[in-house]
Amino acid sequence: MGHTLIFDIGKTNKKAFVFDENYQELYKVYSTFEEQTDADGFPCDDLDAIQNWIQQTIRTIFQEGKYAIDAINFSTYGASFVHLDKNGKPLTPLYNYLKIIPEDILQSFYKKYGDQLSIARETASPPLGMLNSGLQLYWLKHTKPGVFQKIRWSLHLPQYLSYLLTGIPQSEYTSIGCHTMLWDFAKNDYHNWVYAEEIDQILPPILNTTTSINTFVLEKKVKVGIGIHDSSAALLPYIRSDEKPFLLISTGTWSIALNPFNDDLLADKDLQNDCLKFMRVDGKSVKAARLFLGQEYNIQVQKLQQFYNKSNNKHQKTPFDENIYKKLLKNDAHYFAFEYLKTPWQQPKTSQLQAFQNFTEAYHQLMWELVQLQIAAAKRAIGQVNIYQLYIDGGFADNEIFVQMLARHFVNIKLKTTQSPLGSALGAAMVISDTIIDKDFLKNNYALKKHN
Numbered sequence: 001m002g003h004t005l006i007f008d009i010g011k012t013n014k015k016a017f018v019f020d021e022n023y024q025e026l027y028k029v030y031s032t033f034e035e036q037t038d039a040d041g042f043p044c045d046d047l048d049a050i051q052n053w054i055q056q057t058i059r060t061i062f063q064e065g066k067y068a069i070d071a072i073n074f075s076t077y078g079a080s081f082v083h084l085d086k087n088g089k090p091l092t093p094l095y096n097y098l099k100i101i102p103e104d105i106l107q108s109f110y111k112k113y114g115d116q117l118s119i120a121r122e123t124a125s126p127p128l129g130m131l132n133s134g135l136q137l138y139w140l141k142h143t144k145p146g147v148f149q150k151i152r153w154s155l156h157l158p159q160y161l162s163y164l165l166t167g168i169p170q171s172e173y174t175s176i177g178c179h180t181m182l183w184d185f186a187k188n189d190y191h192n193w194v195y196a197e198e199i200d201q202i203l204p205p206i207l208n209t210t211t212s213i214n215t216f217v218l219e220k221k222v223k224v225g226i227g228i229h230d231s232s233a234a235l236l237p238y239i240r241s242d243e244k245p246f247l248l249i250s251t252g253t254w255s256i257a258l259n260p261f262n263d264d265l266l267a268d269k270d271l272q273n274d275c276l277k278f279m280r281v282d283g284k285s286v287k288a289a290r291l292f293l294g295q296e297y298n299i300q301v302q303k304l305q306q307f308y309n310k311s312n313n314k315h316q317k318t319p320f321d322e323n324i325y326k327k328l329l330k331n332d333a334h335y336f337a338f339e340y341l342k343t344p345w346q347q348p349k350t351s352q353l354q355a356f357q358n359f360t361e362a363y364h365q366l367m368w369e370l371v372q373l374q375i376a377a378a379k380r381a382i383g384q385v386n387i388y389q390l391y392i393d394g395g396f397a398d399n400e401i402f403v404q405m406l407a408r409h410f411v412n413i414k415l416k417t418t419q420s421p422l423g424s425a426l427g428a429a430m431v432i433s434d435t436i437i438d439k440d441f442l443k444n445n446y447a448l449k450k451h452n
Contacts, residue, residue, distance in 0.1 A: 002021070002068040002069060002070030002071065003018050003019065003020055003021070003026065003067045003068050003069050003070065003071075004018070004019045004069070004070075004071040004072070004073065004429045004432070004433065005017070005018050005058070005061060005067075005069045005071070005072045005073075006018075006019065006072075006073055006074070006075065006425045006426075006428045006429050007054055007057070007072075007073075007074045007075075007076075007161065008074075008075050008076075008230065008424050008425040008428065009050060009074065009075070009076040009077065009157070009161070009230075010076075010077055010230065010252055010253060011045075011077050011252075011253040011254075012032065012252070012253050012294070013030050013031075013032060014030070014031045014032065014033065014050060014053060015028060015029065015030050015031075015425065016028065016029050016054075016057050016061075017425045017426075017429075018061070018067050018069070019425075019426070019429045021433075021435055022435065023426060023429060023430065023433075023435070023437070023441075026067060027061075027066075027067065029057065031053055033045070033046045033049040033050065033053070034046065034049075036093065038092075038093040038095060038096075038099070039093075040099075042095075042096055042098075042099045043096055044093045044094050044095055044096045044099075045080075045094045045096070046094075047082065047090060047093065047094040050161075051161070051164055054161065054164070055164070058072070058217060058218065059218060062217075062218050062220060069220070069222060070221075070222055070223065071212065071222060071223045071224075071225070071429075071432055071433070072165065072217065072222055072223075072224050072225065073162075073212075073224070073225030073227065073228070073428045073429065073431065073432050074158045074161040074162055074225065074227040074228070074428060075158065075227070075228050075229070075230045075233040075424040075425060075427065075428040076157040076158045076161065076227065076229070076230055077097075077157065077229075077230055077253075077254075078133070078156070078157070078175060078178035078179070078180070078229045078230070078231070079097035079128075079130070079131045079132070079133040079178065079179065079180070080094060080095070080097060080133060080156070080157040081095070081133055081136055081137070081154045081155065081156060081157070082094060082154070082155050082157060082160035083140070083147070083151045083153075083154050083155075083202075084151065084152055084153045084154070084155065084160075084163075084169070085150050085151070085152055086150075086152045088152075088163075088167070091147055091150055091151060092140075092144075092147060094157070095130065095136060096130070097130050097131045097133065098130065098131075099129075099130045100129060100130070101129045101130055101135055101136075101139050102139075102143070105135075105138070105139050105142060105143065106129070106135070108142070109135065109138055109193075112193070112196075113192070113193040113196070117268055117271060119181065119191075119193075120181075120266075120271045121265070121266060121268075121271065122184050122185070122186065122191060123180075123181045123182065123183055123184060123185070123191055124177075124179075124183075124185050124266055124276050124277030124285070125179040125180060125181040125276055126179065126271045126272070126274050126275065126276055127271075128179060128274075131179060132179060132180060132181035133156075133179075133180045133181075133182075134180045134181040134182040134191075134194065134199070135181055137154060137197075137199050137202075138193075138197060138199070141197060141199070151202050152202065153169040153202055153203075153204055154199075154202045154203060155169055155170075155171075155204065156171065156172075156175035156176070156227075156229075157175075157227075158172075158175055158226070158227025158228055158229060159171060159172065159175065159204070159226055159227050161227060162213075162224055162225060162226050162227045165215060165217055165224045166213045166215050166224050168213060169204035170204050170205065170206075170207050170211070170226045171203055171204045171205065171206045171207070172206060172207055172208065172209045172211070172226050172227065172228070173206065173208075173209060173279045173281070173283055174209055174228050174229040174231075174232035174233070174278070174279055174280070174281065175227070175228075175229045176206065176279070177229075177232075177277065177278055177279030177285075178229045178231065178232070178276075178278055178279075179276045179278075182194055182203075183279075185277060185285060188283075190203075207226055208281075209226070209228055209232075209281045209431055210281060210431055210432065211225070211226050212224060212225045212226070212432045213226070223432065225428065225431060225432040227428075228281070228424075228427065228428050228431055229278070230424035231250060231254075231256050231258065231278055231288070231424070232278055232279065232280060232281065232286075232427070233424040233425070233426075233427030233428045233431065234248065234250040234258075234393065234394075234424040234427055235248055235250070235258050235260060235278075235280070235286065235427065236280075236281060236426075236427035236430055236431060237426050237427055237430060237437070237441070237442070238391060238442070239260055239280065240430065240437050240441070241437050241438065241439055241440075241441040241442050242389070242439065242442065243439070244388050244389065245259075245261040245385050245386060245387050245388055245389075246261075246387060246388065246389040246390065246391060247259050247378060247381060247382055247387050247389075247390045247391070247413075248390075248391045248392075248393065249374070249378060249390065249391070249392045249393075249396075249406075250393055250394050250424075251293065251294065251392065251393065251394035251395050251396035251397065252294050252394045252395050252396075253292070253294040253295050254290055254291065254292060254293065254294065254295075255290070255291045255292075255293035255294065255374060255377070255394075255396065256288050256289070256290050256291075257288060257289045257290075257374075257377050257378045257380070257381035257382075258278070258286055258287075258288050258381065259286065259287045259288070259381040259382060259383070259385060259387070260280060260284070260286045261385050261387075262286075262287035262381065262382070262383045262384075262385050263285065263287075264287065264383050264384070266287075270289075270380060273289070273376075273377075273380060274289060274290045274291070274377075275287065275288065275289045275290075275380050275381070276288055276289075276290065281431055287381055287383065288381060289377035289378065289380040289381040290377070291341060291373055291374060291377050292340040292341060293341070293370060293373070293374065293396070294395060294396075295340055296338055296339065296340045296341050296370070297366075297370060299339055299340075300336060300338070300351070300366055301315050301363075301366070303351065303353070304353065304359060304362055304363060304366065305359075307353045307362075308353075308358070308359040308362070310359050314359060315363055316398075318359075318360055318363050318364075318401065319400055319401075320400045320401045320404040320405075321360065321364060324360070324361055324364045325364065325368070325404075325405065325408070328364060328365060328368045334346075334347065334348070334369055335348065335351060335352040335353075335355055335356075335362075335365055335369070336348070336351045336352075336365070336366055336369050337349060337350050337351045338369075341370075341373055343369075343373065344376070363401070364401060367399075367401045367402055367405060368405060370402070371402060371405040371406060371409075374402075374406065375406070375409050375410075378390070378406075378410075387413055388413065388414065389413065389414045389415075389416065390406075390410055390413050390414065390415045390416070391416055391417070391418060392406070392415070392416070392417045392418070393417070393418045397417040397418060397419065398417075398419075403415070403417055403451055404451065406451075407451040407452040408452070410452070411452060413452075414450065414452065415450070415451045415452050416449060416450050416451065417449045417451065418442065418449075419449075
């Protein structure tokens with residue numbers, strides 16, 4: 001059997017992996033790119049740079065001939081569309097999901113199609129502006145009608161990267177079902193507003209996420225997957241190897257607590273606290289609670305390092321201090337002013353960094369405030385389900401303080417961290433592979449580390 005090449009496109013890091021037929025990592029490479037700005041001056045990913053890097057990486061791997069690549073697939077962040085003209089060329093920048101949709105556009109949408117909470121319940125998508133990527137299509141239609149009229153296909157980012165190799169426009173469920181506000185979960189179809197706005201006409205046919213297309217890439221026959229949303233991809237290895245109820249906290253720029261065993265309908269309180277539903281590869285729903293944790297962490301750590309005049313990697317070398325943690329538990333004060341995260345406590349107007357004796361104390365306090373929000377998000381995703389195990393993967397799995405604080409809170413749940421490449425890249429490989437994994441796959445192949 002051959003090898004599988006996976007491109008895992010995160011908001012921060014762009015990665016490529018090669019897996020063998022048993023999902024063992026043979027190769028990986030990371031890259032980052034400077035952001036561009038759109039016509040409004042808002043930062044956005046450099047789509048040309050990403051696709052050029054993908055094409056160059058494929059060329060390099062194929063020319064070296066070290067790996068027998070016979071399959072390629074993509075996992076990427078969601079809430080992002082690439083809009084193609086009739087010639088298959090992008091018409092717009094890759095708009096940032098943090099871009100603000102004008103209030104008058106939002107008001108016109110809800111006036112036509114229902115109040116925020118009703119739409120949110122039906123689409124399992126909290127009102128998130130451009131993060132509800134379906135609203136990007138509505139915004140384009142009503143603010144840039146000249147551009148909208150030229151759109152032949154609007155592709156979710158994973159499917160656009162697949163399109164680069166196959167030339168075939170497609171949609172699939174995990175991208176549609178990630179807080180897009182496009183899908184009516186009760187009807188199991190696009191929401192009525194999508195048809196009313198005739199947006200369905202620029203959305204390609206929906207195919208199963210396991211679909212792959214045989215094509216030639218650099219004169220070599222390979223099967224190319226149609227791509228998968230990264231959160232759904234990250235969940236897949238766990239679903240296929242653990243039948244007992246578990247919670248996965250997949251960390252990175254976003255930290256997403258995923259519970260594939262919670263079928264509860266979303267309550268208003270859930271929707272108001274960034275809970276939503278994703279769709280699994282098999283079409284079943286997954287209750288999730290999101291935090292923009294990695295983005296907030298990066299901003300706050302940079303401020304800490306500047307204030308205390310520490311090196312850029314100081315935080316990576318800070319061990320968990322039990323004594324500092326015990327002091328934190330006794331002190332209910334909060335010192336950080338977050339830029340992206342809402343808190344149930346009153347935040348200071350500016351971060352009180354002078355309140356600490358040194359960087360280590362300040363860093364522990366930052367992590368404790370972030371972990372408190374992570375605990376609340378995890379509990380929302382768990383609901384009434386009797387979870388027996390909690391997995392943490394992604395960047396924060398290597399953060400000893402983050403993990404130890406969570407382990408000390410969830411004392412009655414086994415907490416394990418998993419090391420790279422377990423996550424979205426591996427899920428993207430599995431979804432187009434015929435290789436079956438057993439219940440011991442996680443234990444035997446990825447050295448889970450137990451923490452309580």
